[in-house]
Amino acid sequence: MNLQKLLNPESVAVVGVSDKPGFGYNAADGVLGSSIAQHAYFVHPRRETFKGRKCYRSLSELPEIVDCVILCTPCHTIPSLLEEAGQSGIQAAIIYASGFSEEGTQTGILLEQQVKSIALKYDLAVLGPNCMGIMNNVENINMWGGNVKSPGKISTGIGLVAQSGFVCSELLSAGYLSVSYAISSGNGNICNLEDFLSFLADDANVSVIAIYLEGIKAPGLFLDTLRRAARSQKPVVVLKTGRTRRGAQAAASHTGSMAGASEVFAGIFKKYGVLVADTLEEFICMAQALCVLRGNYPRGTRYGMISLSGGESTLSADLAEELGVNLAELSPKSKENIQKYIPSFASAKNPLDATTALFGDEARTVALLKTFADDPQVDAITVGANVKFSMNPTMKALCSAMATAVQKGIVTKPIFAVPSLENYRHPETRQVLEAAGVPLMSSMGTAFQCLKKIAEFSNYRYEDRNLTVCIPKDHHKDTAAAMSESDSKQELMNCGIPVPAQAIVRSEEELKEAFRKMQLPIALKINSSEILHKTEAGGVKLNVTSVEDALLAVRQIRENVKEAMPQASTDGILLQEMAPAGVEIIIGIINDPQFGPMLLTGLGGIFVELLKDTVLYPAPINKTEAEMILKSLKTSRLLTGYRGSAPCDLEALEDLMVKISEYAALHKDTLKEMDLNPVFVYPQGQGVCAVDALIVKYPGK
Template sequence: MQFEPLFNPKSVAVIGASDRKESVGYAVMNNMIKGGYKGHLYPVGRKPELFGMKCYAKIGQIEEKVDLAVIAIPAKFVPGVCIECGEAGVKGLIIITAGFAEAGEEGKKMCIEIQATCQKYNMRMIGPNCLGIINPRDGVNASFASVMPEAGGVAFISQSGALCTAILDWAANQHVGFSYFVSIGSSIDTDYADLFEFFAKDPKVTSILMYIESIKDAKKFVLRAREFAADKPIILLKAGKSSEGAAAAMSHTGSLAGNDAVYDAVFDRCGCIRVDSICDLWDCAHVLATQNIPQNNRLCIITNAGGPGVISTDRLVSVHGHLAKLSESTMTELNGFLSPFWSHSNPVDVLGDATASTYQKTLDVVIKDPQIDGVVVVLTPQAMTDPVAVAKSLVEHGPYQKPVLASWMGQSEVEAGVKILEQGKIPNFETPERAVTAFGYIMRHPDIAAKLKEIPKYLDVQVDYEGAKKLIADVVADGRTTFTEYEGKMMFSKYGIPIKGMAKASTEDEAVAEAMKIGTPVVMKILSPDIMHKTDVGGVKVKLTTEEEIRKAYRDIMTSVKEKKPEARIHGVLLEKMVGFKYECIIGCKKDPLFGPVIVFGMGGVTVELYKDTNIALPPIGLQEADRLIDGTKISKLLRGYRGMPACDVEGLKKILVQFSKMIMDFPEISEVDINPLAVSYEEFLVLDAKIVLDKNMIGKEVPKYSHLVIQP
């Protein structure tokens, strides 16, 4: 396998090896020796001997073909050394050296040279600008991190080398083990997707934790992440949520950072669980390294104080967990040995005088309850409770089939008990909220895995593809990339998205005549490919009933538009019959530069930017995905019937979203689309405004079908 020489090398050469203790070359050599590496280790440097071994001036002088070369020399020499490695038959490279993609045009040029060399000689490479890699199980510490972690099941991947060293230091203290530890740096060759594929085939890897700043190959990332997350969890921290943070990430990695809301949608669709902080990432690592994954979201909380139980419950609700209902048999057993004054519900308050035996009996009872998926055990230091004795009991009776998390609250009084828990592979958290939050992240995986394995339900929609194609061709032939509202609505009608009778008029008389045909009252709107927001230029008049009102509205619109947008091309006005409706929604699409088209749904109308009640999904959208897209908004509660109000036709709305998705899938030349608002009443829908903008870079191009999508249908 192409990555075996990188992670399980039979021979390693350290290029830039040194006896200067402050150098990276020294650190890598020293770490390989201290880590207990059993393969052949070759220093390549300036001296005849290093670390009691023969030192080679060039890698080509080594008698055997080397699996892995770790390069720690100045950047300007790296491209040439990579060629030497290729000629010597090296199979894998780790380039620790910095000063490439993040260092300007000269650095980018060297990256291109290195990539070409790797392709020519069929070498896989990690880096540059990275910490290196660690494989604890096989004693490989090809990095300049001084800590060799314990062996475990969690694979850790990070773009930040500094974060790696901090995680390693913490892991050593908390007895958290890793299967692989990878700092990918600028990732000009090996990226996240490659590692997903390699780790998916390794039974030693039970989960992946990641810190990422950017993604380069979106399609490959999504494909490989979906494959891995269908069986094992991926937990990640994505930096650059703010525009300032995104700019910092770009300067750090030399990559496009992307829109953070779109990243959320991408992670959701490919099964990655996104955490909010480094603290959350550490906590998830702690749980995944020591506990089984919960099968659902039902948590039981055992505590010797009421307050922490209430606080834990609040946090559980905020992370969409469920406070488990104790079964009748569990209640009967607990009543048999707990004080009559225990809480008689979950959280299970065993009271302040609870002994180690009380805690253990309670845990043994609740953990076998089929309605409970995990347990958080909270202990506050009280005179009658021995933190050490309780910790010893929990460890001695473990391991448990379901996840057991602890929160020994306090500092000096619980310190000895905390050490026992950590050594016994029961993760302890300083506060119960952190324990519950970690459970909240991990509990999502079974649902995610099921979602990734489901068969999408698409509609057999009758569409007029040729008619839609002609509409686009007509707009392009007119020298435009922007549709008028009339053209946009005609485009939607080709895909079964509901519109009603409408008419165009280019004079006052035509406006009156068409309005009378449609039937009053009518709405009149300016028709121009250059005006996206009609109300901003006085381009909309509503509730027009009489001939006089229609004539006046026409004149007022034309006067206002010519004053506020004199350069706009005017195609007349659009007339439609006024309709009543209950809610306003938005359905839209925008082409993200990294992930391609993304679909937006939510509360619409002129206040869409104010309330920001929207959700994002990637096409293709089936009925299940449409359901989740709707449910991710606050307006979904109104649409489904809120506090006795009748529900709208949500099934019909889901079908519209699927049809909209089909249109986006069929036409890669579409850059932006807005249906805002989509009028929603209890039984019908109607497009009230339509905007379509074409991607000028795609017009006239022949591309493979669906190649503009990161998820292939």
């Protein structure tokens, strides 16, 4: 299919034009205002003209084979019109109508299947159904079904894709987004969201990709697109809905029960350096700020902040600490230089209350900005800029100072203008600042959230990640089966993972023989692939120190299991050396049906469910990623030494995490999940030990 014909057509036909408000009018009016107006045709079986332009009765009557047809007619008319388009040699179509699979009815689903079949038959690139269309501001082509006017040509801007026509329309109507392309993907069962993202990732006219995301249909293409965007340093901003919806849960292990759809996406976004917005305001603010910066992103996470009032300065300090925005520690030399530009009663600090002394003084403001920028501890600068309804002389001088400082190269570090309230985003001010590469942010709270995430993005290095896409080829419908603990641990040993010495015994003689070879104390466990929670079934005895106690323990375990789970098959008793206690960590794998194996890491033992301090991250990983994952745990201080405890052997733990992730990637088509809980982590230089293990695989694979 030819996305160029869909997104950048040289000729179009609008079917179902109308004088009444709605798709038929908006689409026809939009193309008339586009650069391709001379090659825009209108089709209606009962109309003679639209706005003085001839209407044709059918697509077959058009004087040329157009690149794209825009269908503004009800759902039941779409199959025949699409068939006619395909027979005519048209290669792309936009379908606005609803009434298809989104309705959830058998009729709607079958209708969309029919439309998809026709599209495949003629290799048609189809947007929709149930969409709002496309706005291409790179070439000034308006194929939008809503009442949104094109702002004219935008050479480099935001590529916006939304799985909601309403949200996409609202963003286009905001008036302060520099959008190169706006694409309302609709149901996305023919050309899907991932197809458009892939196009935007390769388009030089797109500096930022912004996605309103509900779900994914082509996970491999989605991850490959994120990988390409990361490598080309093209920012991707996502607003993901459904963050509280849990994915399918697997009761067999802690790992399975703690891995939900939201956590999977969070891990993916972290790996590929995607900026995640929590609200629409954040989404708009962050995407536009990154667009305006034109690649001049902060080179670190420390901000210098300038305000013109004490109240604003205090609010900045509070928000920075509460939201995790790092304030730069100014050098004595910087403070000395700052004092030259503020009154003697003011204090040179960060955030700075520069007082009203700077009101209207452009030269001093530029000098102050340069002083902040010259401090090596400052990575970016924010300036409180409250322009309400007009560009008064005071604010004009302030905004002019910011623009001048950047345009003349006096300040090369990024500057952000931060108003106190959203309605202070004055259009003329925005134009002056953005022309110079200074983003005019949203209100302080939203702006500071964005500043934190932009700073984190500035630290992202794709070279530090293993960006291998690891999508399972098979989507299993059969039931997975657990391996016994002994078999699971043998699998780990084959990967070089340390586990306690173990043996399977099926008779008293075997028990005595194995017992003599082990260091005491030992643990005895029922060996069964069907009893996953052995303690609850009475199938575990710990701290056994003699053969006599071991024989007694075996009899008790068998009696307990027979009573608790009489139908479960067993295969002897597992004898295992009891490893010395260490810091307990859980390491697990959940193989997501869409995105493949995800590594779960967190505080282990009995605290897994209580604290839920875990991180989910796509496999495979490297040592740098393992270190990053461990540092992101809230309880990471337990690993680095806390209240006199010795630092743990992080290198050995990171090595284990990497090996497990590589095992999962290698077995992505057979592994369902894995659970190592606990893994004992010992003091530095003393290694790790996987004390308990469970591997769940698909049978016969």
